[in-house]
Amino acid sequence: MVDLVVETPRLRPLMFSIAYRMLGSVSEAEDVVQAGLLRIHERVRSGEPIERPDAFASTVTTRLSIDVLRSARRTREVYVGPWLPEPLLADDADPARRIEHDETLSMGVLTMLERLGPVERAVFVLHEALGFDYAEIGEMVERDPAACRQIMHRARRRLAADGPRFEVDASEAARVAGEFLEALREGDVDVVVRLLATDVVLTADGGGKAPAIQHPVSGDVAVARFLVGLMRRGEALGVEVDETMANGERTLLFRGRDGAVLSVLTLHVDGGAVRSLTNQLNPDKLGHLGPVGDLFALLRDGAAGVAGSAGESPID
16 A cells, blocks of 8 residues: 555645646645645545545545535636736745646736636636546546536537637747846836737736736737836835746746735736736735735825825825
C-alpha cells in the first residue's frame, strides 16, 4: 500500500490545481485541499488500501469542490458587481500554488467557467486541463462515461459561445505589457489607445468592499482615458506599480506606499493588442498575496489632503 502521508507534498499541487480551476478562489481551493487531505489521512488510519493515490485525491477534491460550488451559488448570485477569480501569481510563495499554467488557468477561461454548472465545470477541468479520460471522470463525478462525454461537449459549446479564446505569444504579450505600463506612467492616452483593441473591455471586481466600476467599460478610447486618469490619481496617492505574471498572463500589481496590495490588473493580449482587462480589487480576494490596503481609506485621506492644500484641486 502507498504511504499517502509521504505522498502528501506531491498530491497537494494536483489537488490545488483541480480545486482552484473549479472554484476560481485561492482561499476556497486551499480549504478544499485541507479537507481532502484530512479525508485521505482518515482513510489511511482506517487501514483501507488506496491503490491509485492520484485518482483518489482527484476524486475527493472534485467532489468537495462540487459541494462548495453548490453551496456558494446563492452567494455568487447576489454578489455586488462583476465576479472575477482570485489572481494566482506565478511567483507565489506556496509551492502547492505554483501549478502548471495553461489556457484553462487564464482569467478569461476561469471567468467563463462561472457560467457552467458544478458537474459541467468538473468534467471540463478534469478532461481539458488534467487529461483524465471519460471513464475516470465518470467515477469521480458519479456519471457514466457517455454522459461525461456529452457534458464536455455542452461545456465546450457554451464556452465557445461566450467569446473567443486566444493563443498567447509570450514575447509579444511581454512587449505589449511593457509599452502599456510605460504609456500609463507617462499619461499618454494616444499610445494607450494604440495598444488596446478597438472593442476592448475592462471589468473590475470590488465585491462592494473596494471602490470599483459596477459595469464594464468598453472601447479603446473610453478604457484608455479611464486607466490614464486612474494612474494619475494613483501616482498622486503614492501608489506603486509592478509588472508581473498572474494566471499565465501579463499583470500589473498595484501597491500602496506601505507595500500593501491594492489591486491586480490582468491584461489579455492577442495579435499585438490588449483585448480585455480584468481588475481585481476585492480585498477578500487579495489576502493570499500578502497585506492588503484599504482603497476607500486611501482615497478618503488623499482627498482630504488635497482639499487642505492651498491652490490645489482633486484629480478627476
